[in-house]
Structure formats: structure tokens, C-alpha cells
Amino acid sequence: MNTKAGWLLGAAAVCGLGLLSVEVQKVYAHHAFGAEFDPNRPVLLKGPVVRVEWINPHTWIHLETTKPDGKKEVWMVEGGTPNSLLRRGLKRDTIRPGEQIIVDGYQAKDRSNRANGRDVTLADGRKFFMGSSGTGAPYDQPGKDQRK
Amino acid sequence: MRPFLPTLPIATLLVMAALVWGAEIPRTPEGLPDLSGTYDIATLTPLTRPAGLGDRLTLTDAEAQAIAKRAAAVKAATSKASDPNREAPPEGGDGSEGAAGNVGGYNTVWVDNGSGAFKIDGKWRTSIITDPANGRMPPLTPQARKRAAERARYARPNKGDAFWITEGLSPGPYDDPELRPAAERCLLAFGSGGGPPMLPVLYNNLKQIVQTKDRVLILNEMVHDARVIRIGGEHEPPDIRRWLGDSIGHWEGDTLVVDTANFNDTPALGNATRNLHVVERFTRIDEKSLLYAFTVEDPTVWTKPWSGEILWPATDQRIYEYACHEGNYSFAGILRGARLLEAETLEKQKKQPAK
Numbered sequence: 001m002n003t004k005a006g007w008l009l010g011a012a013a014v015c016g017l018g019l020l021s022v023e024v025q026k027v028y029a030h031h032a033f034g035a036e037f038d039p040n041r042p043v044l045l046k047g048p049v050v051r052v053e054w055i056n057p058h059t060w061i062h063l064e065t066t067k068p069d070g071k072k073e074v075w076m077v078e079g080g081t082p083n084s085l086l087r088r089g090l091k092r093d094t095i096r097p098g099e100q101i102i103v104d105g106y107q108a109k110d111r112s113n114r115a116n117g118r119d120v121t122l123a124d125g126r127k128f129f130m131g132s133s134g135t136g137a138p139y140d141q142p143g144k145d146q147r148k
Numbered sequence: 149m150r151p152f153l154p155t156l157p158i159a160t161l162l163v164m165a166a167l168v169w170g171a172e173i174p175r176t177p178e179g180l181p182d183l184s185g186t187y188d189i190a191t192l193t194p195l196t197r198p199a200g201l202g203d204r205l206t207l208t209d210a211e212a213q214a215i216a217k218r219a220a221a222v223k224a225a226t227s228k229a230s231d232p233n234r235e236a237p238p239e240g241g242d243g244s245e246g247a248a249g250n251v252g253g254y255n256t257v258w259v260d261n262g263s264g265a266f267k268i269d270g271k272w273r274t275s276i277i278t279d280p281a282n283g284r285m286p287p288l289t290p291q292a293r294k295r296a297a298e299r300a301r302y303a304r305p306n307k308g309d310a311f312w313i314t315e316g317l318s319p320g321p322y323d324d325p326e327l328r329p330a331a332e333r334c335l336l337a338f339g340s341g342g343g344p345p346m347l348p349v350l351y352n353n354l355k356q357i358v359q360t361k362d363r364v365l366i367l368n369e370m371v372h373d374a375r376v377i378r379i380g381g382e383h384e385p386p387d388i389r390r391w392l393g394d395s396i397g398h399w400e401g402d403t404l405v406v407d408t409a410n411f412n413d414t415p416a417l418g419n420a421t422r423n424l425h426v427v428e429r430f431t432r433i434d435e436k437s438l439l440y441a442f443t444v445e446d447p448t449v450w451t452k453p454w455s456g457e458i459l460w461p462a463t464d465q466r467i468y469e470y471a472c473h474e475g476n477y478s479f480a481g482i483l484r485g486a487r488l489l490e491a492e493t494l495e496k497q498k499k500q501p502a503k
Contacts, residue, residue: 034249034306035322035332035482039241041308044234055475057334078478080258083369083468084351087260102230104237106251109308109485114477118237118252125232 037116041107045075045115046123049099054082054092061117061128063101075113077103077120079128101128173402173432176359181402181432183357183364188463189346189440190262190353192219195456197275197283204274205283207265212272216264226256241306247350250306260351266459268439276347279443279455292419292449310489313497322486325479330414332479334371334472336391340417342373344393344408344426345442345456354467355460364397364404369467377406386410389422404430423448436462 051062059079064072082092095101102125105118120128174182192215197204207215241250265272275283288296302321304311312320321327331338339349346355352370359365364377377395384394386409393408393415406428415424429441438460445453 033247033251036478036485037249037251037306038308038485039250039306040239042236042239044236053475056470057472057474057476058478060475060477076477081351081470083470084258084260086468087465102232102234104234106237106241108481110481110488112481112484114481116251118242119230119234121230121232123232125229127227127229 033116036108037106038109039106041111043075043103043105043107043115045077045103045105047100049095049097049101050074051097052092052095056083057081059085061095061101061120063103073113075103075115077105077115077117079117079120095128172435174435176361178361180399181404182359183404183430183432183438184359185462186354186356186465186467187438187460188354188465189348189458189460190260190351191264191266191348191458192216192262193265193273193276193458195276195347196285197277199282199284201274201283203281203283205278205281206271207274209272212265219263223256241308245305258351260353261348262353266461268457268459273458276456276458277454278457280452285454286450286452288419289447289449289451296419308489310486310493313490313493320486320490322483325483328479328482330391330416331371332482334476334479336416337368337370337373338416340415341370342368342375342392342416344375344395344406344428345417345444346428346440348458352470354463354465356467364406367467369470371472372470383407383409389413391415393424393426400429402431406430417444419449420444420446421448 045063045065047063047065049061050064053060053062053076058081061077061079062074063077064074066072100123101120102123103115103117103120105115108114117128122128176182237252242248242252244250244252265274267273277283277285280286301317302312310320311317312322319327325333329338330336336342337349337352340347341349341352346366346368349370354369356367356369357364358367362379364379366375366377368374373392375392375395377397379397379399381396383396388394389410389412391412391414394410395406395408397404397406399405408426408428409424411420411422411424413422415421417424424444424446426445427443429439431439431441433439439457440460441455441457443453443455444450
């Protein structure tokens with residue numbers, strides 16, 4: 001095995017920095033992403049931001065979408081942790097209500113109008129400031145707290 | 149001839165000693181190394197060395213540069229604009245693994261795990277673990293292997309189904325909030341970020357040390373775990389158990405040695421049990437960095453102790469509050485989602501009785 005490739009693979013697995021961000025990490029089930037969102041319910045959401053919740057552990061962006069029949073719906077999209085965003089110079093009011101955004105992701109398993117921010121961009125495709133999902137537990141052991 | 153040294157004043161001797169040891173480090177009024185400060189321990193050096201590197205502890209400058217360059221390129225590539233006319237992701241999941249759970253995950257903006265490997269004694273490191281020599285944890289004991297196999301029964305890709313019902317797994321992984329991982333419940337940092345041992349994770353890698361004559365406090369940004377280490381004294385009685393264990397410290401020369409025991413049943417370190425015992429060594433090696441070394445033992449988990457070390461570089465950044473419970477909507481959503489999937493599965497089973 002090419003040692004450099006081995007290193008990179010290992011670094012990707014442990015530190016989460018691979019070709020597609022952390023998507024090459026090994027499977028740890030019972031993790032929040034998998035636990036929270038339904039892979040059978042993909043969504044594409046477009047519309048103006050109506051509210052930003054700048055809270056821990058992760059931000060939530062609310063946007064208003066318009067259904068084909070003209071009916072309006074407000075969806076919540078889970079985003080990155082405020083701590084990391086602050087370090088990148090982003091602030092609570094960086095994203096203002098009215099800003100048009102596009103979100104692709106998957107709906108929550110509880111079927112509420114919530115989705116992960118798989119890819120969140122402005123109307124022209126530029127990346128919005130956030131990532132996605134979960135309660136931030138990528139390295140937890142599967143079922144670590146399982147009772148016997 | 150008279151001996152030379154005894155004629156010198158004590159202060160001069162101390163200065164000479166400091167120069168000889170290269171100990172140009174900040175000190176407290178008591179003369180102890182001053183460990184206080186804020187440190188960012190994010191690194192691309194993994195805890196466990198990739199198997200292909202064998203016993204190789206270090207990387208060449210060229211290799212380390214290549215890794216940093218590649219990481220930067222990945223960040224740049226994944227920060228590029230997307231197609232504004234894109235469609236929704238594929239039904240059945242996007243195939244992403246691990247943290248992303250088949251629904252897509254953390255993008256580059258979200259992750260904050262450093263831009264390169266770390267250096268100790270002038271050499272780039274291949275892993276945090278240094279002992280065993282292959283940079284990997286020793287084998288698990290038979291009882292730990294059995295526990296891991298039991299947990300693995302619950303590990304599978306996210307298909308958006310109630311597999312625990314169809315496969316008759318009991319208890320189900322979502323039966324009770326207390327069955328969920330401590331990090332998901334906002335009780336502890338994941339990945340042993342709050343430790344001990346205190347390890348780097350995907351983001352929120354800042355640590356702040358506040359030091360007094362008889363206490364050392366370490367604040368961990370992730371889930372704001374705070375360890376208060378008593379200097380001197382004995383451990384509390386073993387019937388008092390803590391999430392972060394009970395830590396007592398003493399000075400060995402210029403190194404703070406911290407001994408931690410009396411963990412509760414689920415320490416943050418993966419696989420560890422209440423028998424976990426960790427010894428950490430904090431040494432200020434220069435004005436800007438600490439060397440953090442540790443040894444882990446849990447005879448009910450690993451067949452022998454293992455050790456590691458990592459550089460803690462000081463940072464000008466500040467720690468932000470990470471009040472995890474504040475908006476942990478996900479947790480209730482996870483449980484609600486499980487109830488809904490269970491109800492649907494049971495309904496389906498009723499309509500299609502087993503043959």
C-alpha cells in the first residue's frame with residue numbers, strides 16, 4: 001500500500017478530512033445524522049430566509065418555501081456550530097431575513113418540516129455558511145450507552 | 149584549588165540551570181511552569197496510525213507538506229459554488245458513510261480539524277499513539293471483544309427503517325433517551341475531546357488552562373466539559389464516580405503529572421469502562437506550546453496499556469460557549485422519528501402477517 005495514500009486514508013477516517021469532507025469516515029451507526037434524517041425523503045427547498053437561530057449545538061435556518069399549489073411552508077434547516085462559524089468571521093446577522101437560499105438535503109424522520117443542510121447555497125449557487133445536521137457526535141461508539 | 153560552583157550565589161546557579169535546560173518558559177510566582185493559556189489542538193495527525201505506515205513515527209517535511217497541501221486543496225474544492233439548478237439528492241440516500249449517515253454531512257465550512265500534522269522534537273508525527281510502536285491500540289481483551297460485538301449488532305447504514313423491530317433487537321437503540329450516546333445527549337464531548345485523555349475531534353478543539361497554586365482547571369470547548377485537578381492529595385473514595393473521572397496532580401520537575409481514576413460506567417474514551425485509569429503529563433516546552441503525553445490503561449478492555457503524545461499549541465482565539473442543550477432539537481426529533489418508524493413497521497406487520 002502506498003504509505004502516503006495510507007496516511008491520507010487514515011487521516012480521513014480519524015480526522016474526517018477526506019476527498020468529500022468527512023463523507024469517507026467509517027460507518028458509525030446510531031449517529032445523529034443517520035438517526036435524525038430519512039434517506040427515503042430527499043428534499044430541494046428554495047425560498048427566502050425568515051429566521052436564523054444562532055444557537056448551540058448547531059444553528060437552524062428557517063426559510064419559507066412555496067409549494068406548486070401556491071401554499072407557503074416554513075422549513076428549518078440544521079447547520080454548523082456557531083463556534084466554528086464565528087471563527088470564520090460569520091455572525092448571527094450575517095444571513096438576513098429575505099435572503100434567497102437553496103437547500104438540498106433529507107427530511108427529518110419525524111416528518112416535521114426539518115431537513116439537514118446537505119448543501120446550502122445562495123440563489124447563485126455560492127456556498128452558504130453552513131454544513132449539516134446532527135448533534136455532533138461523529139466518533140461515538142455505536143450504542144455505547146446500550147444498557148444490558 | 150577551591151571548587152568553583154559553591155562560590156556562586158544561588159540565584160546565579162538557578163539562572164545557569166535555566167539556560168542549560170533551555171527552560172525559558174513562563175513561571176508562576178512559586179517558580180512552577182505556568183501552563184495557563186488557550187490552546188488549539190486541531191490536527192490532521194490521526195490518533196491511530198494507518199496500518200500501512202508500520203512502526204514509522206515520523207513524516208518527512210515533503211510528506212507533511214503534501215498532506216497539508218492536499219487538505220487545503222480539498223477544502224478549496226468543496227467550497228466551490230454548486231449548481232443553482234441542482235435537483236434534490238437521490239432517494240434512498242446519497243451513500244455517504246459514517247457521520248454523514250447516508251444523508252450527507254458536514255461540509256468543509258463546518259469542519260475545523262486543523263490544516264496539517266503536528267511536530268514534536270522537530271519531526272512531523274504520523275499518529276498520536278506512540279506505544280505500541282505501531283501507533284495502534286493494543287488488542288482488546290476477550291470480554292471487551294464480546295461487548296464490541298454486542299454493540300456491532302446495532303451498527304448499520306441508515307436506511308430510514310426500524311430495523312430493531314424487524315430484526316427483533318431488544319432493547320431497541322431508541323427505546324430510552326438514556327440509551328443514546330452521551331455526546332448526543334449533550335453530556336460529554338464526543339471522541340474523548342474532554343478526556344481524559346483529551347483528544348482532538350472534528351471541531352471545537354480549544355482548551356483553556358487556568359492554574360493556581362493548588363488547582364489546575366482545564367476547560368474543554370466541546371460541550372464545555374471542565375476538569376478541576378487537585379494538586380496533591382489522594383483520590384476520592386471509589387464509590388464516588390464522575391463522567392470525567394477524579395483527577396489529582398503533582399509536579400515531577402517541570403512536568404505536571406495528572407492521575408485520573410474513578411470514572412463512571414461510560415467514560416468518553418471509546419470502549420473504556422469504569423476501570424479506566426489515565427496518567428497525563430503536561431510539559432511547557434516553550435512559550436507557545438505544551439507537550440501533552442498520556443498513558444491509558446483499562447485491563448478489562450485492552451490487553452496492555454497504551455500511550456500517546458500531541459502538541460498543544462497556544463492560540464490567540466477565544467473559547468466560545470457551547471451550551472449544547474440550548475437548541476438540541478435533534479435529540480427530541482431522533483426519538484420522535486424512531487416512534488413514527490416503529491408505528492409504521494408494526495402497522496405493516498399487522499397487514500402482512502408472517503407466513
